[in-house]
Each structure stands twice: as structure tokens, then as C-alpha cells.
Amino acid sequence: xxxxxxxxxxxxxxxxxxxxxxxxxxxxxxxxxxxxDLALDPSTVVxxxxxxxxxxxxxxxxxxxxxxxxxxxxxxxxxxxxxDRTEFQSRLGYLSAGNSGLYARLxxxxxxxxxxxxxxxxxxxxxPAIERxxxxxxxxxxxxxxxDRLSMGQRQRLRLALSFVHQPSxxxxxxxxTSLDQDGRALVQQALNDLKARGGCAIVCVxxxxxxxxxxxxxxxxxxxxxx
Amino acid sequence: MRHAAAAGAIFKRDLLLFASYRARLFxxxxxxxxxxxxxxxxxxxxxxxxxxxxxxxxxFVVVGLIIFGVxxxxxSTPVATLRAELQAGTFxxxxxxxxxxxxAIASLLLFPLALALVxxxxxxxxxxxxxxxxxxxxxxxxxxxxxxxxALAFAPFGLVMTALVVLFKQTNAGATLVITGVTLLAGxxxxxxxxxxxxxxxxxxxPFTPAVDxxxxxxxxxxxxxxxxxxxLKLFGFTALMLPVSLACLRAAVARSRRxxxxxxx
Numbered sequence: 203x204x205x206x207x208x209x210x211x212x213x214x215x216x217x218x219x220x221x222x223x224x225x226x227x228x229x230x231x232x233x234x235x236x237x238x239d240l241a242l243d244p245s246t247v248v249x250x251x252x253x254x255x256x257x258x259x260x261x262x263x264x265x266x267x268x269x270x271x272x273x274x275x276x277x278x279x280x281x282x283x284x285x286d287r288t289e290f291q292s293r294l295g296y297l298s299a300g301n302s303g304l305y306a307r308l309x310x311x312x313x314x315x316x317x318x319x320x321x322x323x324x325x326x327x328x329x330p331a332i333e334r335x336x337x338x339x340x341x342x343x344x345x346x347x348x349x350d351r352l353s354m355g356q357r358q359r360l361r362l363a364l365s366f367v368h369q370p371s372x373x374x375x376x377x378x379x380t381s382l383d384q385d386g387r388a389l390v391q392q393a394l395n396d397l398k399a400r401g402g403c404a405i406v407c408v409x410x411x412x413x414x415x416x417x418x419x420x421x422x423x424x425x426x427x428x429x430x
Numbered sequence: 431m432r433h434a435a436a437a438g439a440i441f442k443r444d445l446l447l448f449a450s451y452r453a454r455l456f457x458x459x460x461x462x463x464x465x466x467x468x469x470x471x472x473x474x475x476x477x478x479x480x481x482x483x484x485x486x487x488x489x490f491v492v493v494g495l496i497i498f499g500v501x502x503x504x505x506s507t508p509v510a511t512l513r514a515e516l517q518a519g520t521f522x523x524x525x526x527x528x529x530x531x532x533x534a535i536a537s538l539l540l541f542p543l544a545l546a547l548v549x550x551x552x553x554x555x556x557x558x559x560x561x562x563x564x565x566x567x568x569x570x571x572x573x574x575x576x577x578x579x580x581a582l583a584f585a586p587f588g589l590v591m592t593a594l595v596v597l598f599k600q601t602n603a604g605a606t607l608v609i610t611g612v613t614l615l616a617g618x619x620x621x622x623x624x625x626x627x628x629x630x631x632x633x634x635x636x637p638f639t640p641a642v643d644x645x646x647x648x649x650x651x652x653x654x655x656x657x658x659x660x661x662x663l664k665l666f667g668f669t670a671l672m673l674p675v676s677l678a679c680l681r682a683a684v685a686r687s688r689r690x691x692x693x694x695x696x
Contacts, residue, residue: 312443
């Protein structure tokens with residue numbers, strides 16, 4: 203199980219689904235990521251634990267291409283987040299921490315419709331993808347409801363559905379269990395199992411002391427800007 | 431086709447959000463009606479060599495108000511929407527989508543422009559029905575492509591404003607400054623010929639003056655200061671020159687914000 207996550211130099215060229223190589227990122231004089239190396243093989247789920255402010259969110263933001271590192275490289279199936287932006291993003295699913303990123307006055311189904319179109323999915327694939335995501339996160343009964351009438355846990359399930367709706371091959375989840383009850387956590391577990399079954403991989407950030415989902419293959423600790 | 435669907439989805443989202451506040455539609459049209467009514471009575475006081483009779487001034491100012499509405503929607507609304515997106519964390523999904531942040535931001539202009547055009551048509555109808563505005567019906571259909579060209583020529587200003595939002599997060603002052611400047615220099619409320627010579631050149635180096643001149647001619651028959659092709663050439667030229675420049679500015683702003691890590695606020 204441990205062999206799924208290797209130091210990047212040990213991974214044979216081109217086999218890792220997601221690679222971070224010598225990634226450095228600072229906020230002013232605060233060095234958040236110091237030469238971070240990580241290589242995720244297909245069908246692998248890695249949890250990254252760390253104290254508040256350890257840099258987990260920054261690591262996921264860099265891995266997703268949302269922000270760019272000062273030094274180092276990120277590759278998803280060999281794709282560069284700047285040069286191959288469209289293809290890179292079409293293979294990536296991302297869930298930010300917290301409960302943001304939803305339009306309070308839009309219905310859940312409108313969010314999913316928008317997400318499939320922004321993902322540039324072919325027309326014939328959009329509706330089945332939306333239905334799959336609604337089913338995966340048990341949102342069928344809620345899809346016609348506006349976000350401001352959903353509970354926090356239901357909103358989190360919608361946010362998760364948005365991260366998975368376009369069938370990404372790599373998923374980055376920042377504290378996905380926030381606001382979720384046991385059933386909700388089971389849905390995340392199932393979605394990650396399905397992802398692994400189709401050869402995808404994921405990074406899941408959890409706070410130190412938080413219980414990682416059973417689907418996780420290995421837990422890495424982010425401390426002082428380095429993965430241990 | 432998929433890119434058009436994505437842009438259309440952003441348009442639909444903005445329409446749904448607009449429609450979710452029921453009072454907004456009413457206030458939009460109510461404000462328009464009050465403004466047209468106010469200027470009708472002001473126009474009764476106006477008679478001069480430059481603007482002609484009160485009715486001629488009213489026709490002049492109605493078209494100016496419509497163009498001003500388009501300008502405000504191009505400059506202010508996308509800026510406000512983008513600010514709200516940054517604060518709500520929804521912009522993150524645009525950045526991380528294959529459609530991408532630059533196209534997504536450019537698509538923010540679509541709904542405000544469409545709304546401004548609808549309000550423009552309603553304004554003409556209101557002014558014609560209630561105050562007897564004399565429309566030049568034979569050329570009114572030509573105003574549609576002319577307005578579309580004008581909107582395209584205004585778009586670079588909106589794109590630059592959104593680029594500034596991406597970089598500095600706050601640009602309300604900038605948008606207000608441009609709108610105020612244009613109001614003064616583009617002949618929205620009075621003919622630019624009334625401006626002092628030393629500043630009149632400024633009315634010729636932006637797309638608003640030829641757009642209002644052209645639309646006034648097509649909608650209410652106001653004489654053009656130059657042949658129509660001159661106004662068209664200015665609008666085409668400005669669009670061809672400034673649209674790529676403004677898109678490059680937006681691309682650069684997004685790239686810089688990603689490098690700095692300030693592309694999102696939440």
C-alpha cells in the first residue's frame with residue numbers, strides 16, 4: 203500500500219498520475235512549501251494531515267493549478283497547468299475548504315448544469331453526468347431546491363457533486379468531511395472508491411488528529427513546509 | 431460550440447440571479463421611466479441653435495441615456511459581479527474550469543449588455559408612446575447591428591476594469607471615473623460641439639461619441655457630423671485595436687494573480 207506514494211525521483215518517468223516536483227511557495231517571508239515532492243500513482247488516495255496553517259490548502263491550490271509555485275513543477279498525467287491548462291483542468295476535480303463557492307439563490311441543478319458546461323462536456327454527456335453526481339451524493343430530492351434552503355451538510359454534498367460531476371481522474375479535496383454526518387462521509391468514501399476503481403487518484407487534506415477515511419492508502423504529514 | 435454553451439451558461443446564471451430578486455426588474459424599468467420623464471420636462475425648457483427645438487433635444491437625450499445605460503452595464507456590472515464572485519469563492523470554479531478565467535470573465539459582459547439593450551428598446555417605446563418621440567422607423571432596424579458594434583467597442587473598457595479587479599480587487603472608483611468622463615466628453619446630454627476647443631479632441635478618440643452619433647442618426651434622424659462610414663470606421667477600428675489589447679491585459683492580470691497567489695480571496 204505504501205508503494206503507491208513514492209518520492210518523485212523514485213517514480214518511473216510518466217507513470218504517476220499527479221506529480222509535484224520541488225514545489226516552493228511563500229507568503230511574504232513565510233515559507234509555506236519547501237521543496238515539496240510528491241507522486242501519486244493511479245488508483246491511490248493519499249491523505250495529507252497537518253496543523254492549522256501548515257500549508258495544506260496552499261499545497262492543494264498549487265497542485266490544482268489555482269496558484270502557481272515560485273519554483274518547482276506540477277504535472278497531471280504529464281500535463282502542465284499553464285501550458286496545457288484546458289486539458290489539465292478537464293481531468294481535475296477540486297473541493298476547497300469551508301462552505302464557499304455556491305450561489306445562494308441558485309438551485310442545486312443549476313449549479314451542476316453550469317459546472318458541466320464550464321467543463322466543456324459534450325452536450326449528450328451532460329445530463330447523464332448530472333444524474334450520476336446527484337445519485338452519488340444523494341441529492342436527487344434536493345436538486346430543485348435553492349442553495350440558501352439547504353443545510354450545511356447538504357451544501358457540502360452539492361460542493362462534492364460539483365467536484366466529481368465531470369468525472370475527473372484526479373481529485374483534490376480540502377477537508378471534505380466538513381459539515382457531513384456519518385452518511386455523508388460514507389458517500390465521500392464511496393465516491394473515492396469509485397474513483398480508485400476507474401484508475402483515478404486523490405489527495406484528501408485532513409486536520410491533524412482528524413480521522414482519515416478508510417479509503418485512504420497512506421497519510422502524509424505536512425510540517426514546516428515539508429511532507430513527512 | 432462547447433465554449434458558446436459555457437458562455438451561455440454564465441449568461442443564464444446571471445439571468446437567474448437577476449430574476450431571483452423580483453424587485454430588480456421593477457426598479458430597473460421604474461428608474462428608466464423616471465429618468466425619461468424627468469428629461470422630457472427638462473427638454474421643455476431647452477431651445478438653442480445647437481440642439482434645436484425641445485422635441486429635438488428630447489430625442490437627442492433619449493438616445494444618449496440608452497447608450498449611457500449600455501456603457502454603465504459594460505463598466506460597472508461585470509466589475510461588481512466579479513467582486514461578488516471573488517468574495518463568495520465562486521470565481522475559483524471559473525479559474526479551475528476548462529473554460530477558464532479569461533473567457534469566464536469576458537462572459538460576465540453578456541447579461542448586462544443584453545439587459546441594457548432590452549432596457550434601451552423599452553426606453554424608446556416608452557418615450558415614443560408616452561411623450562410622442564418621433565422614431566425614424568425606416569432606419570430603426572439598422573440600429574440593432576450598430577448597437578451591437580457599439581457594445582463590442584465598449585467591451586474593452588469593461589475587460590480592462592475586470593483585469594484591474596483581478597489585480598487590485600477594488601476598482602469602483604476607476605469605473606465611476608471613466609463613466610463620469612464619458613458623460614462629459616461623449617455627448618450624452620449635450621452636443622460635443624459645445625465643449626471648449628482644447629478638450630473637444632477627447633470626444634473623438636473614444637468609441638462612445640461615434641456610437642451615440644450613429645444611433646441618434648438611425649433612431650431619431652439627428653444629422654451626423656461626418657458621413658456614416660466615418661463613425662463605422664471609428665467603431666470598427668477601436669474594436670479591432672482595443673479588444674485584443676484588453677484581452678491581453680486580462681490574461682496578464684490573471685497570470686500575475688495566479689503567480690502571486692491572489693487570484694481568489696476566500
